[in-house]
Amino acid sequence: MFQHLHSIFVDLQRCEGCAACIDECPMRAIHLPHGKAVVIHERCIDCGQCMLACPRRAISAVTDTLESLSQHAYKIALLAPSLEVLLDSESPSGRVSSRDLGSAFSNLGFDEVFEVARAARVVAFIVERHIEERKGQAPLLSTSCPAALRLVQARFPGLMTHTARVLSPMEVAARLAKEKAAGKTGLSIGQIGAFFISPCPAKVTETERPILTTRSAVDGVIGIDRIYGTVVKQLAEKGSRKGQYELPDGTERETGTDRPAQTVQGGRLRRLKVSGIQTVTGLLEEMERGRPVDADLIELHACAGGCLGGPLNPRNPLEKTTDVGRLIEKYRRRRGCYDDQCLLSIYKKRSFESTAPVGPGSTETPEQVGCVGSP
Structure with missing residues (x-):
């Protein structure tokens, strides 16, 4: 997986500085310091509304390949x-x-x-x-x-x-x-x-x-x-x-x-x-x-x-x-x-709850608790 602070990416060559993205951003995470859209990474929540708003398709998302x-x-x-x-x-x-x-x-x-x-x-x-x-x-x-x-x-x-x-x-x-x-x-x-x-x-x-x-x-x-x-x-x-x-x-x-x-x-x-x-x-x-x-x-x-x-x-x-x-x-x-019964077993063991952060493979799955009908 790539290492980026955010997925949202602005192509400055495409951007015309129309400010349509600024109007749609709920976090005020975009500004135009030199007539081009720049993402303020500390504010961005990657909702992608700027992507949908941009008429030039200058904003995209960086994802894995x-x-x-x-x-x-x-x-x-x-x-x-x-x-x-x-x-x-x-x-x-x-x-x-x-x-x-x-x-x-x-x-x-x-x-x-x-x-x-x-x-x-x-x-x-x-x-x-x-x-x-x-x-x-x-x-x-x-x-x-x-x-x-x-x-x-x-x-x-x-x-x-x-x-x-x-x-x-x-x-x-x-x-x-x-x-x-x-x-x-x-x-x-x-x-x-x-x-x-x-x-x-x-x-x-x-x-x-x-x-x-x-x-x-x-x-x-x-x-x-x-x-x-x-x-x-x-x-x-x-x-x-x-x-x-x-x-x-x-x-x-x-x-x-x-x-x-x-x-x-x-x-x-x-x-x-x-x-x-x-x-x-x-x-x-x-x-x-x-x-x-x-x-x-x-x-x-x-x-x-x-x-x-x-x-x-x-x-x-x-x-x-x-x-x-x-x-x-x-x-x-x-x-x-x-x-x-399977779901109740998962719940009682507090599997998948965010109150105790877990890493891959450290939770108990339906197979481990002997559930019926697991995929």
């Missing part, structure tokens, strides 16, 4: 839920099969794919238990979006005590995938590389300088834009069949919504989903002033529409979708990969 796979004996692609939604929308059948998906990423140099949606079920279960233990206290803030989390840390540090004390689905997925691969191959954790295929630059910075753990289990972050065209072409050549895999019960892929805030009633929790960096900032300002929020969990997404609006996605299928609710519902409830 496929060449970095060669550093590991066994390579795992961690697939963001938003990527799976994008690929499904490209398929004539409306669903890419697991076989074709694995084959496409194998051609890129990966040995295995692991759906981050599986880890999201583990995270959701832990968060639900935390909320039950809190018994009516102020709502928890989700930790899945690193840009939103850094926004809280930088501008609203008093609200950090409201964040869910659990690792993000990306981090949990890396640990689950590595432990599974180690058991299957006999390789050590250090020989296995987990690479997140990301819709946003904030994930890059999160693996370099994580907030919730001392060291990330993710070995690299590759932008969706780097591999999307190749994967889509391979899937088209195969004429991808209808898939057989299913999402964990109660898990919702990070499709977001066309509205900035949405209350979702489901399961044990009252969730408030808030997307778009300006809307997220406005809510946090209200919370800081003491405004009560009628929710158990507030899911914060820096990008409008959630991760499908990420700046590294080649397009957003929500833009041409009239029935957004139907698209979201398509990914809502499926049969679980882990049963409740």
Whole structure:
């Protein structure tokens, strides 16, 4: 993995100094000292809003490349839920099969794919238990979006005590995938590389300088834009069949919504989903002033529409979708990969909680606690 303070990069030759990026930055992390945009690294949260705003495409994200796979004996692609939604929308059948998906990423140099949606079920279960233990206290803030989390840390540090004390689905997925691969191959954790295929630059910075753990289990972050065209072409050549895999019960892929805030009633929790960096900032300002929020969990997404609006996605299928609710519902409830007893065992052992920072391979996974139905 490369070593940079931030993923956001400005091409000064392209920049015309129009200041469109300054208007969109929630952290005032860009200025024009000599008529060209310069990032103030101490303020930047890598939300990528400047990338979306720039009319000259002078701002981009530095991510890892496929060449970095060669550093590991066994390579795992961690697939963001938003990527799976994008690929499904490209398929004539409306669903890419697991076989074709694995084959496409194998051609890129990966040995295995692991759906981050599986880890999201583990995270959701832990968060639900935390909320039950809190018994009516102020709502928890989700930790899945690193840009939103850094926004809280930088501008609203008093609200950090409201964040869910659990690792993000990306981090949990890396640990689950590595432990599974180690058991299957006999390789050590250090020989296995987990690479997140990301819709946003904030994930890059999160693996370099994580907030919730001392060291990330993710070995690299590759932008969706780097591999999307190749994967889509391979899937088209195969004429991808209808898939057989299913999402964990109660898990919702990070499709977001066309509205900035949405209350979702489901399961044990009252969730408030808030997307778009300006809307997220406005809510946090209200919370800081003491405004009560009628929710158990507030899911914060820096990008409008959630991760499908990420700046590294080649397009957003929500833009041409009239029935957004139907698209979201398509990914809502499926049969679980882990049963409740398995998840309860993980929770009781405090695995994947951020209150005790962990390194790769040091948590107990479903396989280690003898769970039924592990992926």
